[in-house]
Amino acid sequence: MRVARGQRIPVVVQSRGRRRAGARLLWVCAETVVTCGVVVLLLVVHQLWWTNRQARAEALQQVRILEREWDISPPADPARATGAGGPSRTPDSSGTPDVPDESGAPPVVSAAPSTGPDSGGRGPAPSAAFAVLRIPRLGLTVPVAQGVSKRSVLDKGYVGHYPGTAAPGGTGNFALAGHRNTHGEPFRYIDRLVPGDEVSVRTRARTYVYRVDQVLRQTAPRDVGVVRAVPRSIVKPSYGYDEPGAYLTLTTCTPEFSSAYRLVVWAKLVT
Template sequence: MRVIVRTVSELCITVGTLIVLFVVYLLFWTGVRADSAMSDQLDRLHRQWSQGNARPAVAPGERTVTVTRPSPYRHGEPFAIMYIPRLGPAWHKPVLEGTDAGTLKKGLGHYAGTARLGRQGNFAVAGHRRTYGDPFEDFPRLRPGDAVVLTDGTTWFTYRIDKGPYKTVPTDIGVIDAVPRKSGYPRPGRYLTLTTCDPEWGHSHRLIVWAHLDSTRPVEAGEPGALRR
């Protein structure tokens, strides 16, 4: 009997230790790694933008003319930075192409197949609510009228939230349609959709907010008003 009790006790201690280590991994270590990964992506974008992204376009027999050509989004690569003043003055995250698990460990992810930033259609972005830096931990705080500001290094894009947070199920993919279902938008436009998991430590549902493109501003003109308040 003593052997059985001792064995069960040791198993309980072992299991308890593993649970504690797993919680530490979720709460601490994934956050440390994600913060480092996101910082690397932000540094990468700033270096890229400081070097310029204009390319020479030359037709046969003509002189060189420098024009700006938008680069295609490449899977797993960063292309923009998002700022949400409601979530704090220091809140800013890189946006990468793709929403697979590996990509979302490095920042926010753009749903492949949805519109490009600032273009006609629905620019849809996902982010973790918890773990891997908790980028959308305070997602429920978002309200209609809040600004969501993005930059691709040449232009500031200011979106204004119109609806949300709206709760739905993961299979409700219509929320990222070009004219997102349940958004209230009656016609095509330049929209933004943000998605994250719900509840806070689960993934049985999704929280959604929708926004429209309110204004654009060249980077050379300085930060938009939404970031200067």
């Protein structure tokens, strides 16, 4: 092909602007992904590390405060507090509080007051710590507070006492709930408990010792039978009891980092 003298050949030049815009878009997308990743990582660190650190510190401080008060001012009349013939016995509670949902759904609980050797005829003030739970096998020491509210009890690293269930040492079911993960996670390893393990509950009046008897490793969140006065699972009826007694129930979510099911440990009063 011949080009006439003086005639110009057109040259197509690609726009650099388009390439720059594309590179800028990719950079913005990359920055957004990295920022989201950092935010998610910080949230995970906050939930799995900081909430545990903060809640454990607060819980241990509360244990020290309680035990210091009890050591300084013990009951004026221990025999009266526990009964001259040993722990007093109370009627079975008719309340059937629901097993708390750690996913955030509020539990349905009975408003009946707790009664027993350490109730003084009335239950502790809502969210107030009134006992110290110890599980030697797990190296666990944690305060017990009234109620199972996440914000005012469980998220503080405390163990919560189901309203309407028995007081420590009383006839019936002294039922407790605690987080499996985050916020101090006091019940993270209760799946390691086996029959024969001892659990103690100290109050101002005295220390009660329970012995682990049964472990229900998985049941439905709404299995209210496990916290009744005579505990028996309504989902798995082969687990539980038929006769009145002095029981301790520990409940938490399972499997770890999930609230799909509930793990239940039952113990019987020894002393």
